[in-house]
Amino acid sequence: MSTVTRIRAASSGAREGRIALLGTGVVGSAVVARYRQLLDKGVALPPFAWLSNSRAQVVNEGSLEEAIAAARAASRQSTAVPPWAEGEALARGDIVIDATASDTVAGWHAEWLLRGIHVVTANKLGNGGDLARAQAIVDAQKEGARYGDSATVGAGLPLLRLIRELVAGGDRIHAVEGVLSGSLAWLLSRFDDTRPFSDLVREARDAGYAEPDPRQDLSGEDVRRKLLILARAAGLPLEGRDINVSSLVPDALRDAPADAVDAQLTTLDTPLRERFINAYRNDARLCFIGRFDAERGASVGLRALPLSHPLASGHGTENRAAIFSDRYPDRPLVIQGPGAGAGVTAAALLDDVLRIAHQVA
Known part of the structure; x- marks a missing residue:
């Protein structure tokens, strides 16, 4: 079974939709840092539900900095099932941030959209993978969930x-x-x-x-x-x-x-x-x-x-x-x-999060 860790403290927001972050590497860490900066400036953001990497899913009941440290320190698991696939579930209206370069994660984008879960991604293997997968992502958005991919090209330039x-x-x-x-x-x-x-x-x-x-x-x-x-x-x-x-x-x-x-x-x-x-x-x-x-x-x-x-x-x-x-x-x-760097990529990801949050509010 996967590792699911809880870090206890106060939640950072009260919006109905929540954020789930996949990827705790350089870009994922930059997302957490950018999220904290925006909160400190008074920007209203959806709360973090959890974050995950290939080793563990950490439920955010506390400091995001502690949560990401716990995920990065987790030991490698023996099961082939990723922690985010069997850990705490996502619900309609939640927002997944894909800060990975994983083909497996990209393969879930259309599935999440069909479930009413919004997807924000820097992972180019969704719309930049097989045409059938890209078309499935387009078709899945007809169900009402939104797809933010500004960070996949140009690190957030409005191209x-x-x-x-x-x-x-x-x-x-x-x-x-x-x-x-x-x-x-x-x-x-x-x-x-x-x-x-x-x-x-x-x-x-x-x-x-x-x-x-x-x-x-x-x-x-x-x-x-x-x-x-x-x-x-x-x-x-x-x-x-x-x-x-x-x-x-x-x-x-x-x-x-x-x-x-x-x-x-x-x-x-x-x-x-x-x-x-x-x-x-x-x-x-x-x-x-x-x-x-x-x-x-x-x-x-x-x-x-x-x-x-x-x-x-x-x-x-x-x-x-x-x-x-x-x-x-x-x-x-x-x-x-x-056009490069974790900081500008993280900013592009959270820009899409805010855009989606305002559209569905």
Whole structure:
């Protein structure tokens, strides 16, 4: 059986719906910290019912900080059933915050919505997974529960919401292209051929800008999922196989076991240096771009953009996206801003919580 722990103290609110947090890692911890900050500012938020990870479900009858510490300190369980699936149940009107990257959790999104439980997520494996799953999430919302996925693309930039509002207003999206990975944006904005690219990858990994296994960022898989989410929001029912992904990961690095990844990072250096020099000589800048086009298909990969290009001007971890539509056919609508980090992701998640809470109040 799963571990269900109770932390006793006063509840933090009196709304009918409650919050359940799945994921107590970096993003989950940031959600708890952001929640506390908002409460201290007098923002009315639904109370926390419980939080959970793969080891334990902790019922919030006290300090959220104690609850998350208890969940993170819990021992690993032997059963394959996740604690949140057999612990304290959710009820209609509750709000699940999915701060995981779990395919299993994403598979529950439609089920929760059908039960009248709202879902707020940073997990891209819902709308950015199989098309059948994404469509099930859309269909389940017809029962009245709401789905907040602002944090899945752009760490809360109003990109998804804007695309949906344009479509709802009768606009037709022709194409969207963007710098959608904060990790790759940081790497390429820092890469000037004064240091090997592999050194920057290690720095990004150690600073938390890239995943512990940087192949997850360099492969383009994260950008592919984000592009699927955007395309589907624009009305294009793309499958993952419809997107052509050009990975930055050489074969030797791709096939390396986990304990050999660091040593194989140097295989990035020569091809990235060659592409940088070629771009520099042509007054261009290297950017990792995801693009879908209603007429020409979808792709993800490294491109050399002219310095005048609207996506070539960002810095650090900024995400930037250009929307071409009937309304914006030649000069695209451009959105840019912070696109990585647990803090901005947590803010986006709680923004969606507040939006849902106000809509159903």
